[in-house]
Amino acid sequence: MRMTFDDFLMRVQNRVAARRARTEEALNETSDRMHAIREYMRGLNPLVIATLPVIYSVFFAFVVLDLFVTLYMWICFPIYRIPMVRRREYVVVDRGRLPYLNPFQKLNCLYCGYGNGVLAYATEVAARTEAYWCPIKHEHRAEGRHQYYDDFMDYGDETDFDGRWSRSRYRITEGRDDTRPVNAKRRG
Incomplete structure (x- = not known):
């Protein structure tokens, strides 16, 4: 089936009209966006802009x-x-x-x-x-504690210090390390 010149012309005009409509829609969206940006900027305190x-x-x-x-x-x-x-x-x-x-x-x-x-x-x-x-809690309560902090040893509590430190390492390394810390202070 051959297309006549009139059919071809009609098809081109429809495509142009569709493109024009899309372009106008895009321009309207851009214009609306620019208007919103202007309104946003106009609503800002100049001191906010300065910061x-x-x-x-x-x-x-x-x-x-x-x-x-x-x-x-x-x-x-x-x-x-x-x-x-x-x-x-x-x-x-x-x-x-x-x-x-x-x-x-x-x-x-x-x-x-x-x-x-x-x-x-x-x-x-x-x-x-x-x-x-250093899995030891602070002497005074600290804000912003992380998820491991509650498992830390209490400040000043020396009871089984090396064993508890070793268990903390075991937990944080997911079982890959349970070494005891080297403690310079000898316990008697």
Whole structure:
């Protein structure tokens, strides 16, 4: 079946009209988004805007912390036989894909997800290190205790110190290490 020139022309006109409609829809969406961004920016306190360089400058500290904690873990944890911390379980940056956020909100969500994730990741690495090397509670109650802290020995309680330290190492290494710490103080 051959297409006539009129059929061809009609088909081209329909395609052009469909593209024009999609383009207009996209332009309207962009215009709406730009209007929302303008309204968002207009609603911000100028002092909040002035603090943005301070807030975002901490990003570099997060990156350096992320790098150093990861290197420390990769080098030391295999030697101590402590299981690796899965970084991806702590550093989650998924909120930037939410379609109802404007670009500034997406950037803020990505920043906060990364920053808080790196801090949580570093805390877990430090907690496992503390459980291995120094499983003793502080003399005074500390805020922000990690999941291993309640199993630590009480401050000043010397009862079976070496055995309890050994059991802490056994727990944190998931049974791979139960060595007793080298204790410089001789017990008599």
